[in-house]
Amino acid sequence: MKARRTPPARKVLSALFVAACGLAVIAALIPLAFVLFFVISQGVQSLNLDFFLNNPRPVGEVGGGMANAIVGTLILTGLAAALAVPIGILSGVYLSEYRGSRFASTVRFAADTLNGVPSIVIGVFAYAVVVLPLGHFSTLAGGFALGIMMIPIIARTTEELLLLVPNALREGALALGATRARAVFSVIVPAALPGIITGVVLALARIAGETAPLLFTSFNNGFFSTSLTQPISSITVQVFTYAISPYEDWHRQAWAGALVLVTIVLLCSMAARIAAARVARIRGQ
Amino acid sequence: MRSPDLGFRLGIGVFAAALVAIVAGIGATLANDSWLSLQRFGLNFWRTSNWDPVAGEFGALPFIWGTLYSSVLALLIATPVALGIAVFISELCPHWLRAPLIFLTELLAAIPSIVYGLWGIFVLVPVVRAVELTMPESLRTLPLFSGPPFGVGMLAAALILAIMVVPFTSAVAREVLKTVPMTQREAAYALGATRFEAIRAAMFSARTGIIGAVMLGFGRALGETMAVTMVIGNNPQVALSLFAPQYTMAAVIANEFTEAANALYMSALIEIGLVLFVITLLVNLMSRGLIWSMARQVPARAAA
Helix, strand or coil: CCCCCCCHHHHHHHHHHHHHHHHHHHHHHHHHHHHHHHHHHHHHHHCCHHHHHCCCCCCCCCCCCCHHHHHHHHHHHHHHHHHHHHHHHHHHHHHHHCCCCHHHHHHHHHHHHHHHCCHHHHHHHHHHHHHHHHCCCCHHHHHHHHHHHHHHHHHHHHHHHHHHCCHHHHHHHHHCCCCHHHHHHHHHHHHHHHHHHHHHHHHHHHHHCCCHHHCCCCCCCCCCCCCCCCCCCCHHHHHHHHHCCCCHHHHHHHHHHHHHHHHHHHHHHHHHHHHHHHHHHHHHC | CCHHHHHHHHHHHHHHHHHHHHHHHHHHHHHHHCHHHHHHHHHHHHCCCCEECCCCEECCHHHHHHHHHHHHHHHHHHHHHHHHHHHHHHHHCCHHHHHHHHHHHHHHHHCCHHHHHHHHHHHHHHHHHHHHHHCCHHHHCCHHHCCCCCCCCHHHHHHHHHHHHHHHHHHHHHHHHHCCCHHHHHHHHHCCCCHHHHHHHHHHHCHHHHHHHHHHHHHHHHHCCHHHHHHCECCCCCCCCCCCCECCHHHHHHHHHHHCCCHHHHHHHHHHHHHHHHHHHHHHHHHHHHHHHHHHHCHHHCCC
């Protein structure tokens, strides 16, 4: 029997499909390239020492910077981590240790739900439970909002990483007479710790770039402040304020702020990637 | 169960319970604090378009319209691109290209919303405006392209949302395609299928999960705040035109929350937050349900 050749029409269609998929990749990479190009080229022009050392100055006065906003973002993410790391990691441990239980599925469900809640809604929640009782905007409220957003990310990452730890390690610990708590905290969690730390760093990078939950929690502050009970500036809210202002000079500052944000994100994701590759190499040997 | 183990379980269980409490707390707080508005306006809140805080009139139809319209448009643009990327990365590209491409698409997701917004205002909006200006008069009579070309408006918002949604949809679609056993593609090739036909068959097997991936993107688009706020024009109107400045639920909360001078105004904004919460919750639930049922359907992943 003569082998039948694939009709050309089908071949052409297939080639077109492959080309279309390639084009889709290019279509997504073009905006990425343009965003990065503009952030870097515009940002570099306005990034200088003043930007890191000075506080914002009134329109028309040169030499203003975002020192207060940079410190503000550090404090806010620090507070968020203080709230989210213990809750996130311990619930992650619960999810992996008691993975089959009904309560674990409820918690997993809650974590995924919380992960999908729009950040602006988290801001409204933080306003209602922290800002209203205190009577004013505060660093605490902003840190609370960011922390709430971080918890589900850390919980799910921790769970996933703990599930990768070989069961033999747990069995070995239990066979030596360790209690479950001892096995978890002395053997299983340490085994997964590099991955967990990577996950926390990635979560921090994501949180540092959030604006919406801060608009009416930590609000903004034109002055340098480290007070937890006062409003505080953050890079993101400051970029927003500058971006929608009509002043050329403030627009430049906004680009500089955006460059700082993107650099933070890039460094964190590259560090995480390198750490993950190293862990994979050690595991592989 | 030994008693120290029970103590351990209860101890970490408290932290896990905190997660459940937070979600319940968000729902309860939003419902409680929007009570004033819920009672005063009832369903009319979502049926009327007059948003006049000074007169104490609150009709939120333009916001829900703007949110749904911009998200649907974003999906129309993003879905083909995201699926194309997923197929390219998981089925077509050479092995060495896979990791860099995954890194780049993840980067697209990692760029903060405020940076997209800044770029949107100063780069995308002028481009959109230029395109709108070159639109021939004959097309301008269509309702889809009517109105003056501002640059800011529905089109700019949909484009920027599409860029932001692509990495989420493509990442999940890629995972879903991975669950389709390799043997299925091999069988298709053995029967003489072309590449397109084999991949189409794989995508058909994975359709539940792919719909789930698209819905996950939809959930992201609905709640996206900063970038949209900065380019959509913030004008509460129900309009079909892509050129018209409009408004979304997230954007009105972001812009007006600190200005809400009285309890009713605040309560109306919180009600918008409540409904946004409920909608995204439902969309995410459906999406997870679909992805989950897909993962369960194909237990062959380990075997493949």
